[in-house]
Amino acid sequence: MMNPLVLQSDFGLEDGAVSAMKGVAHSVSKVVSIFDNTHDIPPFDIWTGSYRLLQTVSYWPENTVFVSVVDPGVGSGRKSVVVQTENNQYIVTPNNGTLTHIYYKIGIKQIREIDEEVNRLPMSGASHTFHGRDIYAYTGARIAAGVISFDNVGPELAIEDIVRLPFYEPKLEEQSISGTIDILDVRFGNLWTNISRELFLQLNIDYGEAVEIEILHDTRRVYHNKVTFGRSFATIQIGEPVLYVNSLDNLAVAINQGSFAKAHNIGTGSSWHIYIK
Structure with missing residues (x-):
């Protein structure tokens, strides 16, 4: 067969x-x-x-x-x-x-x-x-x-x-979730994290509310700002950042009609950490 x-x-x-x-x-x-x-x-x-x-x-x-x-x-x-x-x-x-x-x-x-x-x-x-x-x-x-x-x-x-690369599971601690930026949605420059929707929901954040996002490369802070949690890109203005649930049911960060990765020079892998508060 x-x-x-x-x-x-x-x-x-x-x-x-x-x-x-x-x-x-x-x-x-x-x-x-x-x-x-x-x-x-x-x-x-x-x-x-x-x-x-x-x-x-x-x-x-x-x-x-x-x-x-x-x-x-x-x-x-x-x-x-x-x-x-x-x-x-x-x-x-x-x-x-x-x-x-x-x-x-x-x-x-x-x-x-x-x-x-x-x-x-x-x-x-x-x-x-x-x-x-x-x-x-x-x-x-x-x-x-x-x-x-x-x-x-x-x-x-x-x-x-089996040879394995360094790998970290996301963690929920008090009102903060830590995870990694696993990959880019390459063509659009969106950041795909390893934080599941189920874990994020434990923060009790509703669509339209703001969350605090911090991104570190090893120990160096690369990004720190408040971002809207949106159902889709259309819920925010062009050029604004959004936190959303991607096609793999994980949390992702994007700029509406822009590249978040290029705008902030962000890469992927186990050395790239993201915190959502």
Whole structure:
């Protein structure tokens, strides 16, 4: 039975790298369905690669196979793996932190190291810089097309062997919530936090009320202001900031018809902290 194959990478689309990955997949099966998650992950940004998996994996059916290649350590001793999630999907990726969000927010049943003696594109053994094509797309397509089962990937590893980036859960303390800025809604420059709507509701804030927002990069304050909690962007004036619930049911910060990230030079990851009071 054929299952979807979903690709993401930091390769961009300026050259033929993504096309080569798709060509390899079709060399395994001419009828396997291939989809793109994104290929615009910033170069070498493992954290963003991890989040983009979390953002989309749950919306795909069981047995979907994801190939995620953000691999600054290609050719090093880092391991190539396939994991089975708690929702019975598969992710083919380097074990370099890309699985952080899946590990903490969805859960992982099993992890197997890819046996490159079996699961590697034939005649590619001399190349050590394009594992996305030679190992991950090839192995992912073989799983999606039913050529191999998960058990045929290679030896099982311990769940504790999964490499994880620093990760912080949001906290509610008195009348303040602390969290991290996990990612940007890139095209619009909105800040997406890891603070859930359910946690925020415990502050008893209604739409139209103002909250105090403070953003720190490590210990340096980058932003501090009062912001309106709005149902949508249309509830505030153009150019004004708004706190809202995003499509993943988490809190986000935006400027109506502007880029909050560019306006205040704000980045993402576990070193970017946000406080809502």
